[in-house]
Amino acid sequence: MKIAHLFENAFKDNAPSITVVHESEFVKVLNFNFKAGQGLPLHSHNIEGELVLTILEGQGEFLSTDGKVPAKPGDTLICPIATRHGVGAVTDLRVLVTIAPPI
Amino acid sequence: MKIAHLFENAFKDNAPSITVVHESEFVKVLNFNFKAGQGLPLHSHNIEGELVLTILEGQGEFLSTDGKVPAKPGDTLICPIATRHGVGAVTDLRVLVTIAPPI
Numbered sequence: 001m002k003i004a005h006l007f008e009n010a011f012k013d014n015a016p017s018i019t020v021v022h023e024s025e026f027v028k029v030l031n032f033n034f035k036a037g038q039g040l041p042l043h044s045h046n047i048e049g050e051l052v053l054t055i056l057e058g059q060g061e062f063l064s065t066d067g068k069v070p071a072k073p074g075d076t077l078i079c080p081i082a083t084r085h086g087v088g089a090v091t092d093l094r095v096l097v098t099i100a101p102p103i
Numbered sequence: 104m105k106i107a108h109l110f111e112n113a114f115k116d117n118a119p120s121i122t123v124v125h126e127s128e129f130v131k132v133l134n135f136n137f138k139a140g141q142g143l144p145l146h147s148h149n150i151e152g153e154l155v156l157t158i159l160e161g162q163g164e165f166l167s168t169d170g171k172v173p174a175k176p177g178d179t180l181i182c183p184i185a186t187r188h189g190v191g192a193v194t195d196l197r198v199l200v201t202i203a204p205p206i
Contacts, residue, residue: 001167001186006157007177022181026153027130027203029181050129054109054199056159056177064104074110074159074197078125078132083104094177096157100130100203 006031006056011092016040028102034060034089042086049101051085053077058093062086109134109159114195119143131205137163137192145189152204154188156180161196165189 002022009019011033022029042063054076061068062077063086079085081103087095105125112122114136125132145166157179164171165180166189182188184206190198
C-alpha cells in the first residue's frame with residue numbers, strides 16, 4: 001500500500017511538472033501540474049488502452065478534435081489512448097492521469 | 104471520448120453514493136461520495152489487480168490493517184485489490200476510485 005500527497009508536488013515555470021505516482025503491470029498513475037498557460041497540445045499514442053484525466057485543482061480545458069471544453073475540479077475525461085486528446089491550464093492546474101494498461 | 108462532471112454527483116443520507124463513471128475491458132472508474140461519518144470499512148477482494156483511491160474534496164481517512172491515516176484532497180492510496188483497505192469521511196467526502204483491470 002502506497003499513499004501519495006499529490007498537492008505537495010510542485011509546478012515548474014518553464015514546462016509542465018510531471019510526477020510518476022505509481023507504475024505497475026496493471027496501471028500507471030501520473031500527476032501533471034500545469035502553470036496557467038501551460039498545457040499538452042492534442043496528441044495520441046498508437047497503442048491499446050485507456051486514459052483517465054481528472055482535474056484535481058484549478059481551471060482548464062480538455063482538448064479534443066472537436067475543440068475545447070472547460071474543465072474544473074472533478075471533471076474527468078476518459079478516452080482510448082489512441083484518440084487525440086490534450087489539456088490546457090487557464091489557472092494553475094493539477095491533473096491526475098491514469099493509464100491502463102500502463103504505457 | 105467521455106467527459107464526466109463528478110462534482111455534480113449527489114450524496115445520500117443513508118449510505119455512500121456510488122456512481123459508475125466508466126467501465127471497459129481495461130479499467131473501471133467509480134465516484135464514491137460519503138457524507139460525514141459514512142465510509143467503507145476494511146475489506147478486500149481476492150482477485151488480481153490494483154486500486155487507486157484519490158480524494159477529490161473533503162477530509163477523511165484511509166484505512167489499512169496498520170490503522171488510519173488522514174486523507175485530504177489530492178491524497179492518493181494505491182494498493183492491490185487483495186490488500187485490505189477502507190475509507191472514512193470526516194466531512195462530506197468525494198473519492199475517485201479506479202480499478203485496473205476492472206472487477
